Amino acid sequence: MSAPAAYTAPAPLQGSARLWGTIALSAATFMNVLDSSIANVSLPAIAGDLGVSSNQGTWVITSFGVANAIALPLTGWLSQRFGQVRLFVTSVLLFVLSSWLCGIAPNMPFLIGARALQGFVAGPMMPLAQTLLLSSYPPALAGLAMALWAMTTLVAPVMGPLLGGWITDNAHWGWIFFINVPIGFIAGFITWTIFHKRETPTRKLPIDTVGLALLVIGVTAIQLMLDRGKELDWFHSEEIILMTVVSVIAFAFLIAWELTDDHPVVDLKLFKVRNFLTGTVAMSIAYGLFMGNIVLLPLWLQSFMGYTATQAGMLMAPVGLFAIILSPIIGKNIAKFDTRRLATVAFLVFALVLWMRSHFSTLSDFNTMMIPTLIQGIALALFFIPLTSIILGGLPGDKIASASGLSSFCRVLFGSFGTSISVTVWQDRTALHHAQLTEMINRGSTASNSALAGLNAAGLSAEQAFSQINRMIDQQAATLAANDVFYASAVIFVLLIPLVWLSRPARSGAGASEAAAGAH
Incomplete structure (x- = not known):
């Protein structure tokens, strides 16, 4: 040996x-x-x-x-x-x-x-x-x-x-x-x-087989709860209640076990370090918001806006252009900046992008929706490297690997959570907006009667006309719901900024450049 x-x-x-x-x-x-x-x-x-x-x-x-x-x-x-x-x-x-x-x-x-x-x-x-x-x-x-x-x-x-x-x-x-x-x-x-x-x-x-088993059980249970909650009507379902209880118990035992084990699978004691705690929480929540929204946008485009997968891909692709240009510059000069300022700018740009998307409508064209995607690349370049520098700043060399692994674990996990939560909220809000819009379709509504008359004049039967109007309502409801998710995400990004400033200044890029790449 x-x-x-x-x-x-x-x-x-x-x-x-x-x-x-x-x-x-x-x-x-x-x-x-x-x-x-x-x-x-x-x-x-x-x-x-x-x-x-x-x-x-x-x-x-x-x-x-x-x-x-x-x-x-x-x-x-x-x-x-x-x-x-x-x-x-x-x-x-x-x-x-x-x-x-x-x-x-x-x-x-x-x-x-x-x-x-x-x-x-x-x-x-x-x-x-x-x-x-x-x-x-x-x-x-x-x-x-x-x-x-x-x-x-x-x-x-x-x-x-x-x-x-x-x-x-x-x-x-x-x-x-x-x-x-x-x-x-x-x-x-x-x-x-x-x-x-x-x-x-x-x-x-x-x-640490016990810690690993508890980790797998806890993470799997909470993800199943998030993924299946919508179709099983959340806590009206015994399965969802069971998954929630299992995840809570597993995580409780995991925390107690990992804090006392000599070779923990995750070193939870790192969360005692202020920079690691604040940086990891900020990065994880932000990454969850980011992942949720980049999954939601093409779903909405293809399901309700008539975009093909290729067109949706063309709209999503430019997100990395500014990041490709700026990331090497940021990485090379990271030691010259207060990383908290860079992370603040990143969160503000993310908030701006999502605020712009919250104003999309069913009439928004391709170019209008492309602009926020381009701008988002700036946020990406200012997001991973500075936040990783905060997370690893001040840690001893023998803790860098563990800290990088644990922060990556939290980030990837929250990315999955964010995806499930965003799509679930979108579908719930779509149902709500659909119900509200449908209430406006009645015999006393001038707009409804005018629309029906126009469709009947175009040769559609009454049943076909109502079906056409329902499709329009579906599209409007899904768009309004997507706007709700985008707007809420923008607000959360702004609320995360004070969390970044709870960390101590981390001007040194030591170790950050190595872990930052893996953060992608």
Whole structure:
């Protein structure tokens, strides 16, 4: 058994080995990040093809996120137990397998299971790809390595909606997953060829099985409660009550166990550090709002505004343009700024974007809806790196890895929660607005009688005319409901700003650049 102290890090790669190693690691990262956004614009097609509602279709997103979050805290233990290179290549190959299973899914339960597997095996890929990339470059070029990483993680969200939309409109939606197969095989083969002689030492470590079991039970129960609550009428359902009780009990025992265990799967004592607490809470809630809204927007566009998946993808894609331009600049100069100011600007820009979207109507054209998407890229560039700097600022070096893993766990988990909550609130508000608008259709309403007369004059029967008006009401109700979600999200972003200022100034970018890339 090798002792960690005896391990000497290998020298940085040179020449073509470094080039191909960077390409392979970037391809694996690209594939991973792509899968977190490519399915967003395909949800209506997937839900329709598999015969489920749009609300159930969002499980394709949330199952991936929850499983990914659960896997993140295990990365450290797994890499020490099996070696970083073996674990990374195995994760990539299992990701390929799970992607293929997603593509051939005959029904929604099968797809959800395959997506959960995909999310779980994807957990170690991001941090390990980053670690292997940094070991390939000399310290003087670490900034270049992180710039390449940031570009990869920001280009994927741009390509995801475009590629997902085009595939959905021109082929079977399964191809959004099948495209991972050749990329994954090539990335895994090149990585093993170049890095297998640079394997890290392994050692047997105890694993917190009780903590892990409680974590899985608690997270799964609360996600099931959020996903199924709408269709089961929330707390009128015994299943929802049971899921809620199970999650509360599991989390209560988890907290008590993790605070006393010698090798906790999640180091909850980190929450005693003010910057870690405030930064993680702010980032997690903000990311939940962000994910909820980027899933809701294409759902609304395709379900009620007549957009194709390709058109919705074109509208969503520019979100990364400003982020691609600004992120390397922010990362390079992060130490010169008060990160709390940068995070404040990010939250204000997010609030502005969502406020602009809250004024969308059924008459809003493509260009009008494109403007907030472009502006949102500025917020993304000012969001991840400064907040990660706050989270890790002042922590000792031996706590950086644990803190980065725990904050990523919270962020990814809240992303899944935000998706479920946003879609549920949207559907509830749609039903409310539909009921309110329908009340205005009566014999005493001049507008109603005029509309019906116009439709009858166009050759529609009374039944067809009422059906046409109902479709118009559906569209208006869904639009008003989406506006409600956008507006509420904007308000919450503003309310998060004081939380950022409860942290201490974190001017040093030490460690932040490494974790910030993984935050994408």
